[in-house]
Amino acid sequence: MSIFIDNDTRLIVQGITGRDGSFHTRQMIEYGTQVVGGVTPGKGGQKFDEKVPIFNTVHDAVKETGANATVIYVPPMFAADAMMEAADAGIPFIVCITEGVPVLDMTKVYPFVKEKGARLLGPNCPGLISPGKSKVGIIPGRICTPGNIGLVSRSGTLTYEVVFQMTRAGMGQTTCVGIGGDPINGTNFIDCLAAFEADPDTESVVMIGEIGGTDEQDAARFVNEKMTKPVVGFIAGQTAPPGRRMGHAGAIISGSAGTAAEKMEAFEENGIGVAKRPIDVVQLLRNN
């Protein structure tokens, strides 16, 4: 088992003919993901790489392919619309890779997607991978291996770093999920932790957080109150100066709220092993 995606995931790609969309579509197909269609307005009726049918609209794509998931690679100014189109077309699982989506756009996307009953992952996230089954997004397949550890992270390359070290240490993964670092995103730590808790194949979970906000603290309490499986964690940004924004991760510290120290303390108080360095995650998992 795995969470959110597996062998039954039937994916469409919004922006399939774009630079990023086409590159990663090929990567996903190569990994074994069932890519059943793509959307590029005006290219409806054509085929991508002579095999994947392209549609003008998501509604058309869903009607023709029975897709149950979508991944979005469209420019930031069009991403909000793409997410809402997907939700409106009834797709239950929406992954938005696009970086740079205006946060006010997301204040509208969030309630819309919720009203439609869809799950949104991202935006500004690397997507997710259930090793050996399906990958949706941009996480490099070769750094992962099937196993029974779940991983959830707000970061991209830092996730790769940790997953890679897990894989090298022989610790496989059920699913690795990058929730994205934007201030407003569709899926948070708790959503993923609850899914991992419910997944029979996941035995323990790694949670990688960042400075900014209070999601990690909320997640820590959730772990303490609701989870039976062991969780270990890491927080990036211990040396970040207060009040400055550390790039697109949207890590903002306002006053004392959201510092790395505060988050690490919340982890420890709630029984989550805290890695001092990314590599320490492996050791903490061994101790479980």
Add this chain to the structure above:
Amino acid sequence: MSIFIDNDTRLIVQGITGRDGSFHTRQMIEYGTQVVGGVTPGKGGQKFDEKVPIFNTVHDAVKETGANATVIYVPPMFAADAMMEAADAGIPFIVCITEGVPVLDMTKVYPFVKEKGARLLGPNCPGLISPGKSKVGIIPGRICTPGNIGLVSRSGTLTYEVVFQMTRAGMGQTTCVGIGGDPINGTNFIDCLAAFEADPDTESVVMIGEIGGTDEQDAARFVNEKMTKPVVGFIAGQTAPPGRRMGHAGAIISGSAGTAAEKMEAFEENGIGVAKRPIDVVQLLRNN
């Protein structure tokens, strides 16, 4: 029993110090309605007629009085905001008397009120009365008498005409509800019919419709499919010319949809006795 309002209704009046609001507040109090507060921004802390406390906002009024219903008498441009304020404050039953509310305003009010879980009656309606228990709105109390007939109508004075003739004939009412004639309103015929069906004291129902729209036709099917109690009806506007708007009732005929003939036919097809004249309602009720 009765529907929507009874002896436990604790009412506030939005616009209590206005011309219409103050007049009808006195009428309602005289009838026995529990008016627990009023709202007029800037008059918070004062008392209406030296007894009803006035508040600046609906939130304040609800917090202090525990009101479970509100009636709105504010000018048309402020009515949408008043309805939403009431719903936002958690009031479960909102009656809007105001006439002339822009219909585009109502397209926003409707989903808002629905999201908050409130029932809205109106706008542009005379309100309702549960004879002997409570009256909310402007229906003259003296034309009604307690009994076991439910009445629902899109009209104002036409309702009075019918109720008065029922009362004169000794046919009392559980509740008389005026749902209002605007194109978009909060409560429709079916909502009221379902409530009358569920009310143990209501034995039969009178439904008074008008030209325009298809609410009466939908309601007729509902009567046929879901109701056990007898229903009789009247439709106003048999002589109305097509394509013209007959005043504030918002009765619009577009092509063949919504004519009086069509509605009367729907009544007959679904077992609803059709009165040719308002006075015939009484005879039809006798025949039940």
Add this chain to the structure above:
Amino acid sequence: MNIHEYQAKEIFRKAGIPIPPGEVATSAAEAEAIARKFGGTVVVKAQVHAGGRGKAGGVKLAKTPQEARDVAEKILGLTIKDLPVKKVLVTPAADIETEAYVGVIVDRASKRAVFMVSPAGGIDIEQVAAETPEKLMRYPVDPRYGLMPFEAMELGFFLYDDVKKARAAAKIMQQLYSAFVSSGGSLAEINPLVTTPAGDVVALDAKMVIDDNELDRYPAIAALRDESSEDPSEVDARNANLTFIKLDGNVGCVVNGAGLAMATMDLVKYYGGDPANFLDIGGSSNPEKVVNALRIITSDPNVKAILFNIFGGITRTDDVANGIVTATKQNPLKVPIVIRLTGTNEEIALKILKDNGFSAMTDMDEAVKKAVSLATGAAA
């Protein structure tokens, strides 16, 4: 409130919708001058609040300025659906490749603004709905989000396969929605929306109906009202805060409340008469309203009898009685009047009427029967 095509076009143009230029003329000479300025073939279009202008001869092509003058002369002499044509719009003729229909209207059933679009435009949309319903797409707009880009694109692709035209149409639909909402519209329509051989998508016609209840909010829109294009008695009634619609019968009706007014008209018909009008004096009982109502009704020479039907709730029947007395003192009636009053302050009202030589009744059916018999000349 209806506004003219040229006024709706100006609103649409401000919202960004591509619309060919055009100017309004009130005389044939003006029309000729405008045609000369534009050069080439022009279209001369009657500006009147009525559909079916084309069939009525209100829309004509003119190849030369002289022809524009002749055509305008004819159109300015027309009366379309009882309304005299007082203005024409002169606009360059467009090269048309395809004609589509785009409209947005507030819909009771979905409680939303609903787009209706069809690739079969240029004709009556009711005809499309009836004959080829698969060519008509209905699309409700969630007012909380507005018409979103992806929704506009779905509508655009319903009209055009070509993505450029679909995008152009999508943009026009978002602009139309925005114009509709920000003008307090209850209907906005482009029929036809055309494509040109150059591939442009252009609105050739424009129609808008404004929700009367929004006029206080948009004074600039309210100022577009053209009273010269409306029935004078309806203008008079509106200015007196009465809701009035003129009909062809001979029993003039004055009623409080729209539902009761319609039921009264129905009862007139039931007893063999014909209502001369719909008239609702509304909820308040200002005697002045009664005075105005009587003035408007008696100005119709068809009216042979007048029927008052008042059920006093908020309306005080004594106010109505006083209004009748005042009005008939100012302008003595030339036709019989039947007064039915009941409800609030009924006793006072009946006394006022009696003291002034009027009789009154309290039963609606009896009153209607009497009014009908008076109007038809039969014995009461």
Add this chain to the structure above:
Amino acid sequence: MNIHEYQAKEIFRKAGIPIPPGEVATSAAEAEAIARKFGGTVVVKAQVHAGGRGKAGGVKLAKTPQEARDVAEKILGLTIKDLPVKKVLVTPAADIETEAYVGVIVDRASKRAVFMVSPAGGIDIEQVAAETPEKLMRYPVDPRYGLMPFEAMELGFFLYDDVKKARAAAKIMQQLYSAFVSSGGSLAEINPLVTTPAGDVVALDAKMVIDDNELDRYPAIAALRDESSEDPSEVDARNANLTFIKLDGNVGCVVNGAGLAMATMDLVKYYGGDPANFLDIGGSSNPEKVVNALRIITSDPNVKAILFNIFGGITRTDDVANGIVTATKQNPLKVPIVIRLTGTNEEIALKILKDNGFSAMTDMDEAVKKAVSLATGAAA
């Protein structure tokens, strides 16, 4: 993106918010002229992207034009939080009766724009939140409906008991929300919002932060950027599409991805070093970005060692290697460099580096340790 007070005031003014007049001066003479024009007492305020201007001596009253000149002279010589003051706003001094705080900010937790208002204004709002939280009202706005009139009135009544002032404040909050949303703001603030003895409610200060991601949508807002008011190296980095924040340490860091960049800085600290910067080259692997990154980092004289930490996913590590080679050929390095590369095209990258005389590592911890020891002068 930060904008200046005078720019935010212009945006607020266009939205209808009452704001006293004001003009910007870049010299003491200009400030004097403006003060003379306004007459009476003026306030001279440093225009700089930093809070606490008052405490830093950046806001001064001046009773005469000459005094305005003197005060402006001083303020234009200040450096507040490392930023030199290059402009001052001169504005007539207002009579103040009460000071309130009004702000709106996008909030992660509620996923909405949230109003924060307090009758205790004029001071740091964090202080109000900490010391008198009952004086701070937080009010999330549903983006689907906007700030509705009744909501604005609740906020208005939280500030003022008087209904006129509450209404004025409510209107200002709706205008502020509209300015915030239509400018792509992530923060908009009025501190203080004052009442005058005449009973007016007026915004005396204005602050706005724009979401960088919105700048493409609002070119007029993007044009407000004042690069002269920013740290030159950060301007340089932004123009090169890099995310860069200058810090005080001596290990220059070049990393792909913000999370990994922060983790790298943390690891530098963990091994006893001090990062000189945060620098994220982002997901794409354009060699030009690497060239720019090296240029910006080496311009900091504090940097004693450079650390590359690249985990190739989308980023191709051979592109990064090529960038390093190109950059160091153009400008030979004066400090040691430690390169850690792994992931996409790792073998090619390692070969490129080796062929050009660089050594490289694949383990993050080892690389960081080495960079720290090089920067601190200890043996690697």
